[in-house]
Each structure stands twice: as C-alpha cells, then as structure tokens.
Amino acid sequence: MSAHDHxxxxxxxxxxxxxxxxxxxxxxxxxxxxxxxxxxxGPVSNMTDGFTWGIWEPVNVVVFTGIGAGAYSVGLLxxxxxxxxxxxxxxxxxLVGAIAYTLGGSSIMIALGRYWNSYLxxxxxxxxxxxxxxxxxxxxxxYVTVLWIEVLPSILDGAAASRSPRWAAIGKTWGPxxxxxxxxxxxxxxxxxxxxQSSLGGLMLIAxxxxxxxxxxxxxxxxxxxxxxxxxxxxxxxxxTILNLTWNAKHDPKLFADMSKVNAGMLLFYVVLRVADVxxxxxxxxxxxxxxxLLFVAELALFLAPALMFLSPRVQRNKGRMFGAALLAVAAxxxxxxxxxxxMYRPAGWTADGKPIxxxxxxxxxxxxxIVTVGMAAVGVALFIFxxxxxxxxxxxxxxxxxxxxxxxxxxxxASR
Amino acid sequence: xNDMGSEVLGLETKGVSRxxxxxxxxxxxxxxxxxxxxxxxxxxxVAKGRKPSVIWLHFQECTGCTESxxxxxxxxxxxxxxxxxxxxxxxxxxxxAGRQIEEAxxxxxxxxxGKFVLVVEGAxxxxxxxxxxxVGGKKAIDTLNAVAAKAGAIIAIGSCASWGxxxxxxxxxxxxxxxxxxxxxxxxxxxxxxxxxxxxLLGTVLQYATFGTxxxxxxxxxxxxxxxxxxxxxxxxxxxxxAGRFAQAFGDxxxxxxxxxxxxxCKGPQTHANCSLLDFCEVPGAWPVGIGHPCVGCTEQxxxxxxxxxxxxPVQNPTAPMAYPAIHPDHTVLGKSALAVGVGSAVVxxxxxxxxxxxRKISADSEKTEGKE
Numbered sequence: 001m002s003a004h005d006h007x008x009x010x011x012x013x014x015x016x017x018x019x020x021x022x023x024x025x026x027x028x029x030x031x032x033x034x035x036x037x038x039x040x041x042g043p044v045s046n047m048t049d050g051f052t053w054g055i056w057e058p059v060n061v062v063v064f065t066g067i068g069a070g071a072y073s074v075g076l077l078x079x080x081x082x083x084x085x086x087x088x089x090x091x092x093x094x095l096v097g098a099i100a101y102t103l104g105g106s107s108i109m110i111a112l113g114r115y116w117n118s119y120l121x122x123x124x125x126x127x128x129x130x131x132x133x134x135x136x137x138x139x140x141x142x143y144v145t146v147l148w149i150e151v152l153p154s155i156l157d158g159a160a161a162s163r164s165p166r167w168a169a170i171g172k173t174w175g176p177x178x179x180x181x182x183x184x185x186x187x188x189x190x191x192x193x194x195x196x197q198s199s200l201g202g203l204m205l206i207a208x209x210x211x212x213x214x215x216x217x218x219x220x221x222x223x224x225x226x227x228x229x230x231x232x233x234x235x236x237x238x239x240x241t242i243l244n245l246t247w248n249a250k251h252d253p254k255l256f257a258d259m260s261k262v263n264a265g266m267l268l269f270y271v272v273l274r275v276a277d278v279x280x281x282x283x284x285x286x287x288x289x290x291x292x293x294l295l296f297v298a299e300l301a302l303f304l305a306p307a308l309m310f311l312s313p314r315v316q317r318n319k320g321r322m323f324g325a326a327l328l329a330v331a332a333x334x335x336x337x338x339x340x341x342x343x344m345y346r347p348a349g350w351t352a353d354g355k356p357i358x359x360x361x362x363x364x365x366x367x368x369x370x371i372v373t374v375g376m377a378a379v380g381v382a383l384f385i386f387x388x389x390x391x392x393x394x395x396x397x398x399x400x401x402x403x404x405x406x407x408x409x410x411x412x413x414x415a416s417r
Numbered sequence: 418x419n420d421m422g423s424e425v426l427g428l429e430t431k432g433v434s435r436x437x438x439x440x441x442x443x444x445x446x447x448x449x450x451x452x453x454x455x456x457x458x459x460x461x462x463v464a465k466g467r468k469p470s471v472i473w474l475h476f477q478e479c480t481g482c483t484e485s486x487x488x489x490x491x492x493x494x495x496x497x498x499x500x501x502x503x504x505x506x507x508x509x510x511x512x513x514a515g516r517q518i519e520e521a522x523x524x525x526x527x528x529x530x531g532k533f534v535l536v537v538e539g540a541x542x543x544x545x546x547x548x549x550x551x552v553g554g555k556k557a558i559d560t561l562n563a564v565a566a567k568a569g570a571i572i573a574i575g576s577c578a579s580w581g582x583x584x585x586x587x588x589x590x591x592x593x594x595x596x597x598x599x600x601x602x603x604x605x606x607x608x609x610x611x612x613x614x615x616x617x618l619l620g621t622v623l624q625y626a627t628f629g630t631x632x633x634x635x636x637x638x639x640x641x642x643x644x645x646x647x648x649x650x651x652x653x654x655x656x657x658x659x660a661g662r663f664a665q666a667f668g669d670x671x672x673x674x675x676x677x678x679x680x681x682x683c684k685g686p687q688t689h690a691n692c693s694l695l696d697f698c699e700v701p702g703a704w705p706v707g708i709g710h711p712c713v714g715c716t717e718q719x720x721x722x723x724x725x726x727x728x729x730x731p732v733q734n735p736t737a738p739m740a741y742p743a744i745h746p747d748h749t750v751l752g753k754s755a756l757a758v759g760v761g762s763a764v765v766x767x768x769x770x771x772x773x774x775x776x777r778k779i780s781a782d783s784e785k786t787e788g789k790e
C-alpha cells in the first residue's frame with residue numbers, strides 16, 4: 001500500500017437526486033413492510049405452503065449476501081494470503097458486505113410469518129443444534145456484527161478527523177484500541193462466511209428431491225462457497241469501477257486483472273465441479289431439450305463467459321469490458337443461487353426422469369415482494385453512499401495528480417503505481 | 418435435628434418419617450410459590466411448637482372441603498395437616514359437643530386474639546336477618562362477624578364461603594352469600610373450588626404462620642399462585658384443543674383417545690384454578706378433566722352452579738391478540754396480478770439492460786482513452 005493510498009470521505013451533498021430516488025423506492029417498500037406487519041405476510045406476498053420462501057430468501061438473503069461476500073473474498077486475499085496491495089479494496093468491500101448482510105437479515109424478519117417469536121432466537125437452551133437453518137441464522141447474525149465492527153475503523157478515522165473535539169477524542173482513543181483487536185475480528189470474518197455460505201447450500205441439500213436432480217448434489221455446500229467467492233470478487237470490481245466513474249475512486253487495472261484471474265479460477269473451478277459432478281453421479285440422462293437443461297447450460301455459460309473474459313488481455317486492458325465481465329460473474333452466482341433456491345424447486349418434487357410433479361402450487365413474486373426487494377436494494381445503495389460521503393471508505397485517485405479526470409483512471413493509476 | 422419434626426409431634430409412632438414430614442411442608446411451600454427452604458423453615462417452626470392456631474367455622478355447606486382435606490393420601494397427610502396446624506375449633510373434627518365446644522371457641526379466641534387464622538367453610542345466609550343457619554343458637558352472620566373481628570387472617574375455603582357456591586344457586590332461597598361479601602373492608606383470602614385443593618389452603622396457612630404474610634391476591638381475594646390463570650391455559654389436553662381434536666360425545670373415539678373436552682361443555686377456558694397443575698390429594702389425574710369429564714367451573718362465580726354443566730362457553734383468551742397478523746395465505750392485496758408479473762420482469766430487465774448499457778459505454782470511453790495514449 002503506497003503512501004497516498006489513504007481512503008477519504010467523499011463529502012458533497014447528501015440529498016442529491018439519485019439519493020432522493022433511492023429513498024423514494026425504499027419509502028414505497030417501507031409502506032409495504034409496515035402493512036405486512038399489521039395484515040400479515042399473506043396479503044403482500046405470493047408465498048404459500050408450497051413456496052414458503054418467496055423471493056425474499058433466494059434474492060434478499062442468498063443473492064445479497066453473495067454480493068456482500070466481496071468482504072470475504074477480498075479479506076481472504078488481503079489477510080489470509082497477505083496480499084497487501086488489495087488493502088484499498090477492503091473498506092468498500094466490507095461496507096458493502098455489512099450493508100448486504102444487514103439487509104439479508106432484516107428481510108428474514110419481514111418474511112417470518114410469526115416474527116414476534118424471533119426474540120427467542122438468542123435463547124441458547126432452546127437451540128436445535130442439528131438445524132442447518134439455525135446455523136445460518138446464528139452465523140449470519142454474528143457475522144453482521146463482525147462486519148459492522150470491521151466498518152468501525154472507517155467511522156473512527158472519520159471521527160478522529162472530525163472538527164468536534166468530543167468526536168475526535170473518541171476516534172483517537174478507540175481507533176488504536178480497535179486496531180489491536182482487529183486480527184481476531186478478521187479471523188472471525190473469514191471463518192463465519194465459510195460456515196454459513198456453505199450452509200446456505202446445505203439448506204438446499206436437505207430439500208432433497210424437491211430440487212431438480214441437476215441442481216441437487218452433495219456438492220451444494222461447496223458450490224455455494226465457490227459461487228460466493230466469484231460473486232464477491234465480481235461485485236468488488238463492478239463497485240470500484242462505478243466509484244471510479246462517479247467519485248474518481250482509485251482504479252488500478254493491474255490489480256483488478258490479477259484479482260480477476262483469481263476469480264476466473266473460481267469460476268472455472270465451479271464449472272469443473274458442476275460438470276464433473278453431473279457426469280460422476282450419472283445425471284447426464286437428465287439432459288434433454290427441455291427447460292431444466294436449458295437453464296443448466298445457460299448457468300454454465302454464465303460462469304464460463306466471465307472466466308474466459310477475465311483471462312483475455314483484451315478485456316483486462318479495458319475498464320468497461322472488465323466491468324461487464326465482473327457483472328457477469330455476479331449474475332452467474334445470482335442465477336445459480338436463485339435457480340437452486342426457487343426456479344428448480346418444486347414443493348412436490350421431481351419425477352425420476354426429471355419432470356416436475358404437479359401439486360397445485362405456482363409462484364411468481366407478487367408486487368409487494370418485488371417492491372420490498374427493490375426497496376431493500378435501494379436503501380442499501382443509499383446507505384453506502386451516505387457512509388462513504390461521511391467517512392473515509394473509498395480510496396480516491398491522488399488529487400495532486402494534475403491530469404486526473406473522470407474516465408482516465410486506469411492509465412493514471414497505472415502510472416502512479 | 419434428625420427427627421426434628423416427627424419427634425416433637427410424635428409422628429414416628431404414626432408411621433410418618435421426618436422425610437415425609439419435610440416433603441409435605443415443601444410441597445405446601447411450593448404450592449404457594451415459595452422456595453424449598455421455606456418448607457424447611459415451616460417444618461422447623463412447627464417442630465418448635467409454633468403451630469398456627471386455626472379456628473374453622475362451618476356454615477351452609479356439605480363439609481366437602483374438610484372431607485377432601487382429611488382424605489389426602491399417602492403419607493397420611495390428613496393427620497399431618499392436623500398436626501401442622503393447631504385446629505382449636507372445628508365442628509366436624511371435635512370429639513366434644515354442645516357447651517363444651519362453645520367454650521373451646523371462646524378460649525381460642527382470647528388466647529390467640531389477633532394471631533389466629535380463621536377458616537370459613539360454607540356460605541352465609543343473609544335473608545330474613547340470617548335466621549336460616551344457626552350454630553349454638555347464634556346466627557352464622559353474627560358468629561362470623563364476631564370471630565373475624567379478632568382474627569389475624571381470614572381464609573374462605575371452597576366456593577360457598579368464597580362467593581356463595583351451591584347454596585347461592587338460583588333461586589337462592591336463603592340469600593346465601595360468601596364471606597367476603599359479609600366482611601366488607603377486610604382482607605379475605607378466597608380459595609374457591611368444590612372442593613378447594615387442600616394444598617392451596619395448607620400453603621396459604623403455613624406462609625402466614627411462618628412469615629406473617631399472605632400470598633399475592635387478585636381482586637377477588639384469590640391467591641395468584643393458584644388462580645392466576647384459567648384451567649385451559651395449563652390443561653393437559655390443551656394440545657388437542659390447539660390441534661382441533663375434540664371429543665364430540667361421551668364415549669366416542671375422540672373421548673376414548675383423551676381429546677379436548679371443550680365441545681362437551683368444558684368450562685376450563687373461563688375457570689381460574691390450578692387443578693391442572695396441582696393434583697388433588699396427590700392422586701394423579703384426580704380432577705374432572707383428568708378422568709374424562711369436562712370442567713364444570715366450580716371455582717368461578719357466574720359459571721359453576723350457574724351455567725348448565727354441558728353448555729358450551731366461549732373461550733376467554735381464545736387465540737393470539739388480534740394485532741397479530743394472520744398466518745393464512747390470503748394473496749388479495751398485493752398478490753396475484755398481471756401487474757406483479759410485469760413489474761417483476763421489468764425490474765429484472767432493467768437490471769440486465771443497465772448492466773449491458775453501462776458496460777458498452779464504459780468500454781467505449783475506455784477505448785478512447787486507450788487510443789489517446
């Protein structure tokens with residue numbers, strides 16, 4: 001990490017137009033959520049006894065936390081493999097992680113039919129220790145806390161630089177203290193997602209024959225873990241590219257190219273695992289000219305495309321193509337997760353030759369569910385903007401560099417390295 | 418200490434060990450919600466000869482409460498109750514009669530004035546000046562007022578003494594009423610029930626004797642430890658109620674399988690008592706619902722002896738409060754519609770579209786700068 005790599009608060013107007021749009025989207029969602037708490041989950045959603053999770057679980061929890069896994073994947077690179085050059089990416093990635101996991105957790109509260117019983121969750125004597133869902137719940141709750149603690153250094157740095165003497169004092173005392181505790185926090189931050197991201201796959205393992213055979217495999221936990229890493233790397237590249245365009249964030253193409261090679265490895269590893277598993281367990285017979293096969297192939301293509309792109313020098317040179325590939329990596333993980341959780345899930349299961357058994361249940365997210373999911377995503381983005389405007393999260397391109405202007409990030413960053 | 422209680426009371430000769438003795442005291446303490454050490458303290462006090470003096474008055478009743486007290490089972494708790502408390506006046510249990518017994522009452526009143534526990538069993542008639550119940554030439558209402566004036570604590574045992582019970586059932590020819598209605602302004606602990614559970618009495622008396630306090634009471638004078646909840650809440654058949662499994666008729670399959678008796682007229686949902694938690698006379702299941710008969714609501718004024726036994730009552734605390742949202746899927750408000758499908762698809766389309774457009778634009782810009790350099 002070079003000397004001028006320090007993150008800084010972006011500043012600027014908090015309530016600009018994009019912020020207002022985001023807050024308006026969340027406002028509509030808030031109305032739906034409030035209504036849901038009084039009238040019940042039925043009137044606002046299309047959840048049934050057959051499709052009990054709707055899209056709030058597969059999207060708000062499983063996909064959001066996949067995107068939030070940027071904190072995990074960058075943490076792995078930066079701390080576990082000791083690649084200090086990725087340090088500048090940690091703060092934005094951790095902030096995204098904290099926000100995504102918080103939204104995922106709060107979505108559960110909205111989706112719970114009897115949410116008023118949830119206060120019993122921390123009561124350890126009542127824990128069912130053989131429940132995968134409990135593992136996810138506890139692990140995610142702890143990890144949300146850990147992530148916000150990881151965000152704290154930014155907040156304390158901001159406080160230390162604050163003009164208010166009281167804030168400054170708090171920041172100056174607690175910043176170094178927290179820094180001492182950080183190695184343990186980081187250890188937890190690596191351990192916990194390893195546990196619950198694989199448990200998210202484990203949840204679908206339990207669903208057994210309700211998942212299409214092409215998706216139901218003993219490798220579900222592994223595939224979920226690998227896909228969260230690829231989503232995380234992708235999300236960080238996409239995020240920093242956007243930040244570079246809007247706030248002139250430091251954008252280092254060489255760094256991204258290196259990281260994306262790791263990501264390409266992850267994506268390819270996923271494809272190899274997936275295909276080998278299908279071949280190995282004799283599931284090739286399920287491949288036919290039908291929807292599941294089409295989806296299966298499309299998913300594999302979504303994983304393969306960014307992997308090949310990341311490895312191509314032509315793409316590595318171009319910020320936009322890298323951005324596109326990163327988006328594809330996120331989309332691939334998201335598609336896999338939604339398919340395993342929802343698209344390829346049938347309440348009555350699948351026949352031996354891979355046809356869905358009719359059970360009278362159909363599902364498409366209701367207007368209310370879509371509004372809540374969109375609103376949650378919107379408030380997440382709003383929160384990110386707010387925190388990075390107020391506190392030092394994003395590493396900005398060195399302002400002393402006279403040539404710096406929007407759009408010329410990569411070259412300059414390359415020059416300054 | 419070894420034979421503390423039994424030695425003093427001479428219980429060994431009655432075949433009651435110290436262990437049994439402490440056990441009874443502890444059960445009594447537990448019944449009033451006191452910790453186990455309180456039971457030991459009670460036993461200690463009794464062993465020291467500080468037995469609470471009890472004056473027991475009988476009025477309009479069947480003596481069922483006394484009978485159930487005497488028939489507490491192994492170990493001979495009936496005997497123990499009589500040894501744990503010093504019953505100085507009790508018309509059913511006294512060997513003496515006539516003038517002799519009246520003298521005993523006078524003596525007990527003077528010796529323990531302000532300290533003794535008055536237990537009232539039976540309703541008190543008020544009609545025609547209270548002439549319908551007289552003992553030793555004195556009207557029940559006068560005796561009660563006189564004795565209560567000197568009592569340290571007043572306990573009304575059974576539904577008759579608590580609120581009128583059977584004697585007050587319509588048309589109530591004697592104007593029978595409960596002790597609290599006569600003794601206005603005094604604290605009367607009521608232990609309604611037909612009969613009341615002996616342990617509820619024992620616990621209350623021993624708490625008063627040991628600590629000089631009464632258990633927490635509700636606005637009808639009922640100890641909250643025993644009457645705080647309705648039977649329905651702690652009923653052993655409650656899971657059947659919640660699952661909708663009901664006996665529809667006596668002897669039907671549901672009845673034989675031990676299903677909920679609500680549809681046979683069970684008054685449990687409105688009757689405050691601890692029958693489902695504290696066995697009568699230590700016999701497991703010895704209460705109406707336990708033996709397959711609906712609760713008749715004997716403890717509850719306005720239910721017992723008032724509402725016919727097999728008449729259905731509405732459930733007092735039926736389900737979760739109305740503020741809780743429904744669980745049933747009712748997708749009417751923002752549920753199924755073409756709009757939902759449209760909006761959902763539009764959102765996915767917008768995300769994909771934005772990704773494609775942004776990628777193209779940034780790529781093009783990036784290429785331009787590449788070209789420049």
